[in-house]
Amino acid sequence: MEKDSTAHGEEATEPGCVRCSRRSEIPGLDLCTPCAVSVRVELSGGLVRLERYLSRWAAFDAWLGERGLGSAIA
Numbered sequence: 001m002e003k004d005s006t007a008h009g010e011e012a013t014e015p016g017c018v019r020c021s022r023r024s025e026i027p028g029l030d031l032c033t034p035c036a037v038s039v040r041v042e043l044s045g046g047l048v049r050l051e052r053y054l055s056r057w058a059a060f061d062a063w064l065g066e067r068g069l070g071s072a073i074a
Contacts, residue, residue: 017024017032019039026036061072 015024015030016022017035018030019035020032022032022035024030025033029036031039057072064070064072
């Protein structure tokens with residue numbers, strides 16, 4: 001059975017980055033600076049792809065509507 005390191009009055013270590021385990025530098029995010037930047041870039045790219053995907057569905061829906069074929073939106 002493993003012992004809890006805080007059981008004998010020792011302070012718990014600071015939580016590390018959830019992506020790479022380096023020291024967390026961003027309060028409240030549990031990310032180091034390089035990982036925080038990387039996450040932001042990935043998130044921005046994902047939002048761009050989502051916007052492109054939804055705009056193509058809207059264009060397809062308009063195309064269907066012009067031809068009287070119904071709607072792509074349920």
